[in-house]
Amino acid sequence: MDDVSNQGQAIELLQQLGLKEYEAKSFVALTRRHHGTAKEISETSDVPRTRVYDAIRVLESKGLVVTQHSNPQVFRAVTIDEAVNTLQSEYVERTETLRSALSGLEPTDGDDETEVTHEVWSITGGNGITSRTQQLLEGATDEILLVIGHESILTDALVERLQEARDRGVDVVVGTADEAIRGKIQQVLPAVEVFVSELEWLSRSPLPSDTTEISRLLLVDREAILVSSFTESSTDSREHEQGVFGRGFDNGLVAIVRRLMATGSLFKDEPRNSEP
Amino acid sequence: MDDVSNQGQAIELLQQLGLKEYEAKSFVALTRRHHGTAKEISETSDVPRTRVYDAIRVLESKGLVVTQHSNPQVFRAVTIDEAVNTLQSEYVERTETLRSALSGLEPTDGDDETEVTHEVWSITGGNGITSRTQQLLEGATDEILLVIGHESILTDALVERLQEARDRGVDVVVGTADEAIRGKIQQVLPAVEVFVSELEWLSRSPLPSDTTEISRLLLVDREAILVSSFTESSTDSREHEQGVFGRGFDNGLVAIVRRLMATGSLFKDEPRNSEP
DNA sequence: TATTTTGTGATTACTAGAGTGACAACGCGC
DNA sequence: GCGCGTTGTCACTCTAGTAATCACAAAATA
Structure with missing residues (x-):
């Protein structure tokens, strides 16, 4: 990765982390030249000179820049590690405060949390699906049946969860689309x-126009199911993971997959034909 | 802390973590009632009903909400731990990417990084000052002289750094303003x-109008100095920490404090009068 | 002293997001 | 089947926060 894209990426990341455009650009410029006056920063960052002062002041209050009050003023960026650690600890602190604030919320009344077992929920986005997958794996007590349709989901965290499940006596069966x-x-x-x-349809759809790709198929304790696929988003070309999951032995979706498995067609070597 | 302030705090934190107002409010409402339709969410969150859909879609893509595509649609928030962990890992990932992007930046030319030893830099904000303090403590090789003027800065991290320094053979001397x-x-x-x-002036200023309070005074290896104080901000009433630091044996500020110490007046019991 | 540089402030332009309303599709009670 | 409230989608206005430019006094430099 060349330095130009590094610069753009750094600016974007800093903005995602809460900085404004001018602040991000000024900080990156200062990190590149280590120290400089407002004029110099303006030249290497495309930030109007007169706005550099405001941006730097914000960066200073966040602990990312220090100032030498000479004339002209000279600014200096803290080390990269110092900056990143400062930002990181700021966000860790926020998430922990958030955790306790959310936990302290009073539930609304009329909120009958009856464990409904016939609902099907949809999830979008790889993050949420991965998180839900791991949660289901952690809750497994008897059996895990996981079909991996695409190698991109085979993360270290997933392997670890499977290993843990096996170690506590859970039957773990993993299937794949191809050799x-x-x-x-x-x-x-x-x-x-x-x-x-x-x-066959696991690895490619029988419909030629169907460009989706099965991502994963998870059945936990024969009563919770999660299926996800990659869909080619029409607007932007980024691939997007989309999925559904259901819970409950009598859940329609769960029943279908359980049936599918019982026919013995899911695997070439039927893993469990001793079922009563 | 009562639930009302928890709610407000949670909404604010979620916004600081990148969510929009409607998204934050919708998520908090869903967390309180666990599941609900757009209408119900609108009622408990003051978000216009028609905009709940947009907000939920974003939350869904972030893995914080799942959807039941019935009619009416029902939305469900993931567990608090799942949500917080999702957000946290998202930010850890961003900061790590940022670290490598910043490290990969090419330095600008004409950047003579000559170790200047007579500059005085100012820092504002408790975070930056704390971070810089720890950095100086970590770099100490011979001697640390730290005066703590206010107990609020006596954090676990600070104690740990002092302990570490002592363990590696650094002379550690700590002073305070009062018993x-x-x-x-x-x-x-x-x-x-x-x-x-x-x-005397450590604990209170001789000028009655001066409401500032010495926060800390740090001299490392007799060649780096950091002084900070709390100043009553005139605009908002929040107390604000402000400081300066300098490096280099012949740095003016460093010299002053070194001299101050050598006079034997900094401590009642002069810690080191065997100086040549 | 003339001229450039530096720092502050005000002002304008723009855009993302908050807030409102129109409306077609749908479900429900009658 | 028929009215009527509900649901989901769009399109729109309004507003506040930012980006972007300019005017200018103070300071430095020549």
Whole structure:
């Protein structure tokens, strides 16, 4: 990655972390030249000179810049590690405060939290789906059936959760769409049986116009299901993960997948034909 | 803390973490009632009903909310821990990416980074000052002289840094403004000598109109100095920490404090009169 | 002293987001 | 089937926070 894109990325990240455009640009400029006057910063950052002062003042109050009150004033950026740690601890603090604030909220009345077991919920975005996957894996007590349709979801965290589940006595069965992925998984999870599914539609849709790709298929304790797929977003070309999950033994979606598994067609080597 | 202020705090924190007002309010409402329709969310959050949909969609893409595509649609918030962990990991990831992006920046030319040793830099804001203090403590090789003027700066992290310095053979001398603070410090740092300074102006200014309060005074290896004070901000009533620091044996500010110490007036019990 | 540089403030222009309303599709009670 | 409230989507206005420019006094430099 060349320095130009680094610069753009750094500016964008700083803005996502709460800085304004001028503040981000000024800080990056100062980090590059270590110290400089308002004029110099303006030249290497495209920030109007007269606005550099405001931006620097904000950066100073955040502990990212120090000032030498000479004439002209000279500004200096703190070290990269110091800056990043400052920002990071700021956000860790905020999230922890948030946790306790949310926990202290009083529930509204008329909120009958009856455990409904026939609902199907949809999730969008890889983050949420990954998080929900891990939560389901952590809650498994008897059996985990996971089909990995795309290697991009095979993260360290996922492997760890599977390992943990196995260690506490949960049956772990992993399936894949093709032999290439199977090999990779078997490598990081030697203690787990990894199968290649013979279901054709897992690896590619029978409809030519369908460009979606199965991402994962998870059945936990035969009573909770999560399915997700990558869909080619029409607006921007970024791939977007989308999924559904349901809970409850009598949940329609759960029933379908359970049935699918019971027919013995999900895996070439039927992992459990001793079912009553 | 009552639930009303919790609610307000949660909304504000969520906004600081990048959510828009409607998104934050909708999420807090959903967290309180666990699940609900757009109408219900609107009622408990003061977000216009028609805009709840937009807000939820964003929350969904961030993995904070799941949707049941029934009619009417029902929305559900993920658990508090799941939400907080999602947000936290998002920011940790951003800061780490930022670290590498900043490290990869190419320095501008004409940037003669000659170690100037006679500059005095100013810092504002408790965060930056604390961070700089710790950095100086970590870099100490021979001697640390720290005067604590206000107990609010006596954090666990500070104590830890002092302990570490002592463990690696650095002389650590701590002074305080009055006996009350001295006791507290001696308690958490039993292995360090803690003195009460006899300098009157440390604890209160000789000028009646001066409401500032000395916060800390740090001399590291007799060549780097950091002084900070609390100043009553005139605009808002929040107390604001402000400081200066300088580096270099021949730095004016450093020289003054070194001299001050050498006169033997900084501490009642002169810690080191064997100086050549 | 003339001229450039530096810092502050005011002013304008622009845009993202807050706030409102129109409306078609749908479900529900009758 | 028919009215009527509900639901979801759009399009729109209004506003506040930022970006962007300019005017100018104080200070430095030549």
